[in-house]
Amino acid sequence: MKIGITARGPTIDSPCEERFGRAPYFIIYDTDSGDTAAIQNELADAPGGVGPRVAQLMHTNGVEAVISGRVGGNAERALAAAGIAMYAYDGGGTVGDAIAAFRRGELMRIV
Amino acid sequence: MYERAALENNGDKTLKLAVASGKGGSGKSTVAANLAYAISLSGNVTLVDCDVEEPNLHLYFPSTTEEQVVTTPVPVVDDERCTQCGRCGEFCRYGALAVTGNGVLTFLEMCHSCGGCMLICPEGAIHEVERPIGRVTTAHPLPRLTLITGILNEGEVLSPRVIRAAKEAVGADPVIIYDSSPGTACPVIETLEGCDACILVTESTPFGLHDLRLAVEVAGTLGVPAGVIINRSDGKDAETRAFCDEHGLPVLMTIPFDRGIASLQGRGELFSRAMPEWQEAFGDLYRKCRALVGRPV
Numbered sequence: 001m002k003i004g005i006t007a008r009g010p011t012i013d014s015p016c017e018e019r020f021g022r023a024p025y026f027i028i029y030d031t032d033s034g035d036t037a038a039i040q041n042e043l044a045d046a047p048g049g050v051g052p053r054v055a056q057l058m059h060t061n062g063v064e065a066v067i068s069g070r071v072g073g074n075a076e077r078a079l080a081a082a083g084i085a086m087y088a089y090d091g092g093g094t095v096g097d098a099i100a101a102f103r104r105g106e107l108m109r110i111v
Numbered sequence: 112m113y114e115r116a117a118l119e120n121n122g123d124k125t126l127k128l129a130v131a132s133g134k135g136g137s138g139k140s141t142v143a144a145n146l147a148y149a150i151s152l153s154g155n156v157t158l159v160d161c162d163v164e165e166p167n168l169h170l171y172f173p174s175t176t177e178e179q180v181v182t183t184p185v186p187v188v189d190d191e192r193c194t195q196c197g198r199c200g201e202f203c204r205y206g207a208l209a210v211t212g213n214g215v216l217t218f219l220e221m222c223h224s225c226g227g228c229m230l231i232c233p234e235g236a237i238h239e240v241e242r243p244i245g246r247v248t249t250a251h252p253l254p255r256l257t258l259i260t261g262i263l264n265e266g267e268v269l270s271p272r273v274i275r276a277a278k279e280a281v282g283a284d285p286v287i288i289y290d291s292s293p294g295t296a297c298p299v300i301e302t303l304e305g306c307d308a309c310i311l312v313t314e315s316t317p318f319g320l321h322d323l324r325l326a327v328e329v330a331g332t333l334g335v336p337a338g339v340i341i342n343r344s345d346g347k348d349a350e351t352r353a354f355c356d357e358h359g360l361p362v363l364m365t366i367p368f369d370r371g372i373a374s375l376q377g378r379g380e381l382f383s384r385a386m387p388e389w390q391e392a393f394g395d396l397y398r399k400c401r402a403l404v405g406r407p408v
Contacts (some may be wrong), residue, residue, distance in 0.1 A: 021364070046204070046222065048205060049203070049204070049206020049207065049221045052206040052209035052216065052218055055211060056197065056201070059210070060197060074206065078209040078216055078330070079211075080214050081211045081213050083213065
């Protein structure tokens with residue numbers, strides 16, 4: 001399963017970003033192979049309407065679950081329609097820390 | 112959709128004045144209402160409330176109104192024809208469509224009615240329907256004064272569309288006064304576009320001057336000649352006047368911080384109606400505005 005984690009930088013050691021649509025990067029982590037890939041978010045500074053567009057980006061990249069801090073109403077609706085689960089992480093750590101917490105089943109599902 | 116040409120073909124004889132300011136609460140509506148009242152004593156004038164998120168000029172001019180609905184075209188996706196290719200969602204920069212594997216989701220309040228999704232859909236699966244977003248009301252509160260008010264429905268964001276509709280509702284009066292919303296963003300630009308001149312209302316505070324600078328830049332960028340009114344002046348206007356001198360902006364009027372004016376204002380009355388000297392002053396303002404655009408009375 002692929003999970004998308006909102007991040008401030010392009011690696012697994014980058015800090016997590018609390019915002020969903022305006023995260024500078026998304027780290028796509030494959031829970032089966034352990035592979036990671038980074039997507040730079042071209043919409044991070046867009047004026048508006050980023051939530052649904054980023055949800056579509058997650059869907060296009062085959063992401064089945066997202067880890068982020070918080071999510072707006074429109075993004076929530078789009079994620080739910082896409083069948084993408086969202087888990088809240090507010091531990092203040094790195095992408096790697098968030099993945100570890102997810103694997104331990106510590107993160108609460110919010111979408 | 113947006114019939115700009117219709118607005119621009121009003122003929123050269125019409126004088127179109129916008130009243131704007133960077134700062135909110137500086138006195139735009141006060142100036143617009145009193146100026147329109149003074150002009151109406153000798154000729155026909157239309158006053159247009161372009162502050163569509165919170166229009167309030169009607170408070171000065173209680174009257175019955177006629178109302179028309181303002182709509183904007185938004186997409187509808189035909190699920191039978193849609194292959195969920197995702198092109199519309201990738202195209203829409205406002206996030207009004209998202210393709211997520213379970214049909215196309217629409218977020219219609221985000222739609223800016225550009226029609227691009229309809230053009231880009233390879234299946235011809237998108238058509239448009241009209242969605243109401245606001246109203247325009249027309250009133251005739253005084254024999255020679257028409258008041259047109261744009262009203263954006265709650266929860267909507269497309270104020271420029273409602274402003275345009277209010278501007279399109281203007282008839283053939285020789286003078287049109289457009290009362291803008293504060294700030295320097297899209298609604299202000301929509302209001303100022305096509306105007307012959309712009310009155311910028313400021314107050315003699317650091318906040319007034321700061322926002323006046325921004326408003327002057329907007330008017331300059333749009334190529335609209337501007338003049339300044341200093342409102343609620345405490346007499347310490349040197350800095351504002353220096354700024355105006357430096358930028359070649361005439362100070363068209365100074366309204367003092369005066370208890371008599373404030374108390375009339377507080378009751379929703381026009382101080383130029385109650386105070387004859389101000390009736391004359393606003394008539395003079397009108398002549399200065401005509402001079403500003405090179406069309407003296």
